[in-house]
Amino acid sequence: MGDGNGTVIIGAGPAGLTAAYELLRHGEPVRVYEADDVVGGISRTVERDGWRFDIGGHRFFTKVSRVEDFWHEILPDEDFLLRPRMSRIYYRGALYDYPLNAGNALRNLGLREALRCVGSYGRARLRPPKDQSHFEGWVSARFGWRLYSIFFKTYTEKVWGMPADQLQADWAAQRIKNLSLSTAVLNALLPRRNRKDVTSLIEEFQYPKHGPGMMWERCTEEVEKRGGTVRTNTWVTEVHRNPARRRATAVTVVDAGGERTEPADHVISSMPISALVRAMRPEAPPEVRAAADDLRYRDFLTVALVVPEEFSFPDNWIYVHDPAAKVGRIQNFGSWSPYLVKDGRTCLGLEYFVFEDDEMWRTPDADLVAFATAELERLGLVRPGCVEAGYVVRMPKAYPVYDERYQHNVDVIRGWLAREVPNVHPVGRNGMHRYNNADHSMLTAMLAAENIAHGAGHDVWTVNVEQDYHEQRTPSRHGTGRDAPVMPARR
Ligand SMILES: Cc1cc2nc3c(=O)[nH]c(=O)nc-3n(C[C@H](O)[C@H](O)[C@H](O)COP(=O)(O)OP(=O)(O)OC[C@H]3O[C@@H](n4cnc5c(N)ncnc54)[C@H](O)[C@@H]3O)c2cc1C
Incomplete structure (x- = not known):
C-alpha cells in the first residue's frame, strides 16, 4: 500500500543502509536521513589526520548467509582481510593469555596468589555465599572470591557502570555456561576432570581493510547509484501520523537549510526506539511515552593515542582488569588492519564505558587525552613521553541497557506502534x-524491506531471540538475544 511517496529511512548505520539497498533491489524508492556527518552509525570508521578508528573493534562474523552474501556483494574480496582473533587480559602488571593457559596463569599469578585462589575456591565450595541471585554471589560461589575478583568483577563493573552485586545472576549463568573466562580459568587452574571445551574462543574473522565504515561508505555509493538518496547532517525530528488512518504519513527533517516535511508511505526507523516514540505527532499516549522515557543506554568513549610501532602488540585488544585503571579495553588498531595506521606508528584506542553527561563524558578532549596517556604509561604498556597525538571519539547510546523493566517497556512501545x-x-x-550485532541489525532491515516490498509478513522481532549465535549457543530465558546482564531499574 502506498501513495507513491516511497520509504523514508531514519539512520544510515548498517540497518538503515541495508534496508535502503534491499528496497532498491525490489525497485522501491528510498530516502535515507542521517543525523551525523558520516555514515555507518556505531559501525562507522572515524578518520582524523589520516588515522582511522573503529568504535570498539568490529569483527565481521555471522552465521546468517544472506548477511555474509550482502557483505561480499558490497565489497570485493580484495577489500577484506582475514584476521586472527587475539586478546589478552591485563591484571596488575601482567598479561594473561585468553583463554588462560595454566603455565602462563601460574607464572603471572605467582605460586602464592595461585594457592590463595585455590584456597578461596575451596572455601566457596565448602561455604558458598548465601545470596547467589546476583552476579557477584553466583560467580564467587563457583570460582571463589579471589578468582572472581581478578577475572570477573572489575571488568564487568567497568562495562556496566554498576556494582556487580546489583547485576542479576542469570546473565552470569547464561554467559558462563556457554564459555568464557570461567572455562578458561578452570582450564588453567582446576583439576583436569573439570575442564571444558574452549575451541569457540579460537577464531578468525573478516575485516574490511580500511575498517567497518568502508562497508557503509561503499554501500551508500551503491544506494545512490541505484537512485536512492542518503542525506547526512539531517535529523529526523518528527514522525507525523494520521490516527484515523492508523498510518504514519510524513517526517520532519532538519538540516543546515532549515526544516521541511517529507511525505512517506513507510518509515523504517533505526533511531533509538525511545526517540522514535518522542518524535510522534500527534504525541503517543502517556503510557507509551513513559515506557520510552524509562529505556536507558550505556555510552562509550575512545581515546585514540598514536605511539611508535615498537609499542604495538599482537592482540586486537587487551582487557584491562586492573582496578587501578579506569580504561576497560585497549584496542590496537594496527592489529586490526595495517591500513588504519601509518608512518611506522600504531594507534591504541583506550575505551571507557561511560554514561552520557557523566564527568568523563563532559571532560574536554585535551584533558581526556592527557588522562588516557597517563593511564597507558602507568600500566607500563608504553614508555613515558612516547604518545605523539591523541583523539577523542564519543559514541552515545552504544549499548541498550537491559534493566528489570526494559522488556515490558519495549513490549508496550512495540504493541502501540504495531x-x-x-x-x-x-x-x-x-x-x-536489542543487543544486536551488525549482522542481526542488518537481518532485521532485510526482513522489514521484504515486508514493505511484497507484504512478506515477517515478524522482525524474532531475529536474534531463538537463533543459534556464535557467542551464545542457547537462547536466553529473557529472549534478549545477546548476552547482556539485566540491571536494576531506576526507581
Ligand atoms: C563497542 C562495540 C563493539 C561492537 N562490536 C561489534 C562487532 O565486533 N561485530 C558486529 O557485528 N557488531 C558489533 N557491534 C554492534 C554494531 O555496532 C551494531 O549492531 C550496528 O552498528 C547497529 O546498526 P544500526 O544501524 O541498527 O544502528 P547504528 O549503528 O546505531 O546506526 C543508527 C544511525 O541512526 C542515526 N540516527 C539516530 N537518530 C537519528 C535521527 N533522529 N535522525 C537521523 N538519523 C538518526 C545515528 O546517527 C546512526 O548513524 C559493536 C557495538 C559496540 C558498541
Whole structure:
C-alpha cells in the first residue's frame, strides 16, 4: 500500500543502509536521513589526520548467509582481510593469555596468589555465599572470591557502570555456561576432570581493510547509484501520523537549510526506539511515552593515542582488569588492519564505558587525552613521553541497557506502534532496543524491506531471540538475544 511517496529511512548505520539497498533491489524508492556527518552509525570508521578508528573493534562474523552474501556483494574480496582473533587480559602488571593457559596463569599469578585462589575456591565450595541471585554471589560461589575478583568483577563493573552485586545472576549463568573466562580459568587452574571445551574462543574473522565504515561508505555509493538518496547532517525530528488512518504519513527533517516535511508511505526507523516514540505527532499516549522515557543506554568513549610501532602488540585488544585503571579495553588498531595506521606508528584506542553527561563524558578532549596517556604509561604498556597525538571519539547510546523493566517497556512501545502506525518499522540495535550485532541489525532491515516490498509478513522481532549465535549457543530465558546482564531499574 502506498501513495507513491516511497520509504523514508531514519539512520544510515548498517540497518538503515541495508534496508535502503534491499528496497532498491525490489525497485522501491528510498530516502535515507542521517543525523551525523558520516555514515555507518556505531559501525562507522572515524578518520582524523589520516588515522582511522573503529568504535570498539568490529569483527565481521555471522552465521546468517544472506548477511555474509550482502557483505561480499558490497565489497570485493580484495577489500577484506582475514584476521586472527587475539586478546589478552591485563591484571596488575601482567598479561594473561585468553583463554588462560595454566603455565602462563601460574607464572603471572605467582605460586602464592595461585594457592590463595585455590584456597578461596575451596572455601566457596565448602561455604558458598548465601545470596547467589546476583552476579557477584553466583560467580564467587563457583570460582571463589579471589578468582572472581581478578577475572570477573572489575571488568564487568567497568562495562556496566554498576556494582556487580546489583547485576542479576542469570546473565552470569547464561554467559558462563556457554564459555568464557570461567572455562578458561578452570582450564588453567582446576583439576583436569573439570575442564571444558574452549575451541569457540579460537577464531578468525573478516575485516574490511580500511575498517567497518568502508562497508557503509561503499554501500551508500551503491544506494545512490541505484537512485536512492542518503542525506547526512539531517535529523529526523518528527514522525507525523494520521490516527484515523492508523498510518504514519510524513517526517520532519532538519538540516543546515532549515526544516521541511517529507511525505512517506513507510518509515523504517533505526533511531533509538525511545526517540522514535518522542518524535510522534500527534504525541503517543502517556503510557507509551513513559515506557520510552524509562529505556536507558550505556555510552562509550575512545581515546585514540598514536605511539611508535615498537609499542604495538599482537592482540586486537587487551582487557584491562586492573582496578587501578579506569580504561576497560585497549584496542590496537594496527592489529586490526595495517591500513588504519601509518608512518611506522600504531594507534591504541583506550575505551571507557561511560554514561552520557557523566564527568568523563563532559571532560574536554585535551584533558581526556592527557588522562588516557597517563593511564597507558602507568600500566607500563608504553614508555613515558612516547604518545605523539591523541583523539577523542564519543559514541552515545552504544549499548541498550537491559534493566528489570526494559522488556515490558519495549513490549508496550512495540504493541502501540504495531496497532497505531504499522507502516513504521523499527529495525537494528537501538531501533529495537536489542543487543544486536551488525549482522542481526542488518537481518532485521532485510526482513522489514521484504515486508514493505511484497507484504512478506515477517515478524522482525524474532531475529536474534531463538537463533543459534556464535557467542551464545542457547537462547536466553529473557529472549534478549545477546548476552547482556539485566540491571536494576531506576526507581
Ligand atoms: C563497542 C562495540 C563493539 C561492537 N562490536 C561489534 C562487532 O565486533 N561485530 C558486529 O557485528 N557488531 C558489533 N557491534 C554492534 C554494531 O555496532 C551494531 O549492531 C550496528 O552498528 C547497529 O546498526 P544500526 O544501524 O541498527 O544502528 P547504528 O549503528 O546505531 O546506526 C543508527 C544511525 O541512526 C542515526 N540516527 C539516530 N537518530 C537519528 C535521527 N533522529 N535522525 C537521523 N538519523 C538518526 C545515528 O546517527 C546512526 O548513524 C559493536 C557495538 C559496540 C558498541
